[in-house]
Amino acid sequence: MIRRTAASTIMVALLSGAATGPVEHSLAIRLTPQVSGGAVDGIVVQETFDVEALLAGATLVSLPMVSQSVPGVLDDPATLVASDPSGPLPLAMVEDPVDPSGIKQDRHWRTSRATGGRITVTYMARPRAITPETKPAALIDMRTEGQGVYGSTQMLLALPEGGWPRKVTIDWDLAAMAPGSRAVTSFGEGNSTTTLDADTLAYGYFMAGPWQKLPPTADRGFMVYYLTPPAFDLDAAAQDVAATYRYATRFFGTAPQPFRALMRTTQRFQGGGGGGRNSFIFGTVKGEGREPDEINALLTHEALHNWINAMKKGPQGAWFxxxxxxxxxxxxxxxxxxxxxxxxxxxxxxxxxxxxxxxxxxxxxxxxxxxxxxxxxxxxxxxxxxxxxxxxxxxxxxxxxxxxxxxxxxxxxxxxxxxxxxxxxxxxxxxxxxxxxxxxxxxxxxxxxxxxxxLPADLFGPCFRREAGPVRRYSPGFRIETGTDGRRTAGPVRPGSPAATAGLTRGDEILNWADLDGAARQPGAAVSLRIRQAGTLRDVHLEPWGPARDGFRWGASTPRPAVCNL
Ligand SMILES: [Zn+2]
Structure with missing residues (x-):
């Protein structure tokens, strides 16, 4: 199952990217990572842009306080300061009402006097502090990894209200970072200049640090960037997805464009992936192997979102x-x-x-x-x-x-x-x-x-045949997390799920976790888990498969016809 996290679903992708027509406005973004004790402890963001005449009370810029349960990048919102040709520009902050679902709450900075012309906004974006209590969420938070830093542009950049599309220049100062550090964003490697609308600029990712890339010398097609060498064959996966990406470019009939995948490596939670403009980010757990079929399918899925994405108009489910x-x-x-x-x-x-x-x-x-x-x-x-x-x-x-x-x-x-x-x-x-x-x-x-x-019997053509019968869904109601010490523990347990019924609680150590993997491959199988719960060893009986429901499955036909027409 390709489980996406929030980023690619909620956000509306403006894949058209570069806008046409005359460009009058610019936005110059200077990003200067600060390093302390060998790790990035912040990025000084300086933005210079021009605005039409604004009356006192008009919104100058906005930044998310929270987006898809991910906290914003400002430790202290009062440190965001602005100036215009007349000097320091006093600002007033206005916060959106709290969104109880945690999906979206923005903070807006309004000018306290009339302004216009060239504006400079400066603030310090801080990476998120990750603790054992940090829950899995959309992969849009700004984080450090080793000597590097990455995140989403929607969380990093305070964007002006009007004047879009703008000629956006992104200019990195990596002087404080480790030797060999480079920067990449969804808009290019190193410094870049692109004409973008606000939604497209916010629908991107960045990574700065001593990253590596696969294929190592590629400058087109599908590329993967990472800071921590993976414990699985990412090279093979990158080649697999690059081939499908080339084919999909012809299949959908679009112009070839570079496509950048960023891999982030964390101590817990793979976290699926999240989409961006000509890019996506995906997670992996440090030291953890991954099955080729699983990683290939994940990366292919996210790469295909380059073409198949949310519609902008009207109510809709994610069915398309x-x-x-x-x-x-x-x-x-x-x-x-x-x-x-x-x-x-x-x-x-x-x-x-x-x-x-x-x-x-x-x-x-x-x-x-x-x-x-x-x-x-x-x-x-x-x-x-x-x-x-x-x-x-x-x-x-x-x-x-x-x-x-x-x-x-x-x-x-x-x-x-x-x-x-x-x-x-x-x-x-x-x-x-x-x-x-x-x-x-x-x-x-x-x-x-x-x-x-x-669904008809020949749903998938002559190479598959339909079988009626009970169908069960694997849904234990929790995931296994791998700690820094290699111990496998239960992640959050969904209320009412089989794991909750079995008495499993978050943080329980699971000693025979491989048995759960085995049960996942056998529809209907139950498993006895040996756990350490609050210091005590015990066994719990888990039935991770949902109840049998009437349905169909499609199995490969034998003998297989010569032409599948898939
Ligand atoms: Zn998806």
């Missing part, structure tokens, strides 16, 4: 951006010979168990979106029902065309509409209505309303 992304994460690498039928089968199996086995399988898309952050079952729907729905449209098209028509042109149309900002669910509805008539309308209505999808 997560659904089509998961669908092509399985299909595109297969088409270029980088996945076997067995590997595709495994991915389809994740979708079907997380859909049919899901307690929320009849929840509508809009309700699932509303519950995304609070309900782990609802959160899973776009990643499971979504790709099955895309496969359903594909199967309908194959059925009426003798296998010639595919869903690909419809998705391609949406991808280009997402890039020019015109995509909407209505557009998709009209595409499937034109292609499939009432059937296309009905399938989409089923998806939106949460009625069980009417």
């Amino acid at each position: 951006d997560e659904g089509a992304t998961n669908y092509y994460t399985a299909i595109l690498p297969y088409r270029i010979g980088r996945r076997s039928i067995a590997q595709v089968e495994a991915q389809i199996g994740e979708w079907t168990s997380n859909y049919y086995g899901n307690a929320r399988r009849t929840m509508g898309e809009d309700a699932a979106r509303a519950a995304f952050w609070t309900d782990a079952d609802a959160q899973m729907l776009p990643y499971s029902r979504g790709p099955l729905y895309i496969a359903l449209v594909d199967a309908r098209l194959r059925a009426i065309s003798g296998g010639r028509k595919r869903v690909d042109p419809l998705v391609r149309t949406m991808v280009h509409a997402i890039r020019d900002g015109t995509a909407s669910e209505d557009m998709w509805l009209s595409l499937v209505s034109q292609a499939l008539g009432e059937r296309g309308r009905q399938d989409f209505a089923d998806l939106k309303a949460g009625r069980m999808l009417d």
Whole structure:
């Protein structure tokens, strides 16, 4: 399962990037990391930009206080100061109302007198202090790792209200950092100049320090940057994803662009990944091996979000951006010979168990979106029902065309509409209505309303056959975390989950954790976990698989037909 954290879902991606038309305004950003005791303890941010005449009380800049449960970068908001051609510019702070869900609260600085012309804003951004209490959240926080520092531009940069698009220059001063340090952002390696709108500038990442890159000499296509050498074969994964990335560029019919993935290494919590403009960030746990299939699928998924992303217009679930992304994460690498039928089968199996086995399988898309952050079952729907729905449209098209028509042109149309900002669910509805008539309308209505999808036997073409039967979903309700000392402990335990029922609590050491991995591969298996809880050894009985629910799975056909048409 490719579980994304918040960043790529909530944020609206403005993938169009560089804007057209005359550029009148600029924004010069100077970033100067400060080092103390060998580690970065802050980045001095200096921004110079021009504004039209502003009256007293107008908002000059804003910064998140919290975004997706991640705290902002200002230790002391009063240290943000500004000046204009008349000298120091007095500011007043205004905070958004507290968002109880922790998804978004901004702080705004308003000018206390009329101003205009060239403004300079300066502040000190501090990396987040990570403690054992730090919970997993979106990968947008500013953190240090070894001698380096990274984070998201949405948390780092206080952006002016108006004057967009701007010619944005990012200029690094790495003099205080370790020898060999370099900087990279979603907008380029080293210093960069790009014309951007505010949302695109905020939809990026940065990394400064003695990083390394894979492929080491690449300056185009898919590249991965990291500070800590991984304990798994990242090189092989980078080559795998780079091949799919090249193919996807042709498949979606877009101009080649560099694409930068940043890997962050933490002591606990992989944390999935988060998207950005021509980039993403993903997490890994220090010293932990990763299965090639898992890391390849994660990186492919995040790279495909370069094309398949959230629509800007209208209410919508994540069925398209997560659904089509998961669908092509399985299909595109297969088409270029980088996945076997067995590997595709495994991915389809994740979708079907997380859909049919899901307690929320009849929840509508809009309700699932509303519950995304609070309900782990609802959160899973776009990643499971979504790709099955895309496969359903594909199967309908194959059925009426003798296998010639595919869903690909419809998705391609949406991808280009997402890039020019015109995509909407209505557009998709009209595409499937034109292609499939009432059937296309009905399938989409089923998806939106949460009625069980009417998935045909040949959903995945001749190389897969449908089997009816009970389906269970693996959902223990907690994750195992690896401590700095190598001990495996239980992370947060979801209330009401099998782990909670078993009596597991956060921080319990799990001595036979490999047995849980084994149970995860055997639908319906229970496991006896030997744990150390509050200093006492005990065994708990865990049933990590959800109840059996009626459903289908698609297994590889034997013998396999010559042409799969996947
Ligand atoms: Zn995703």
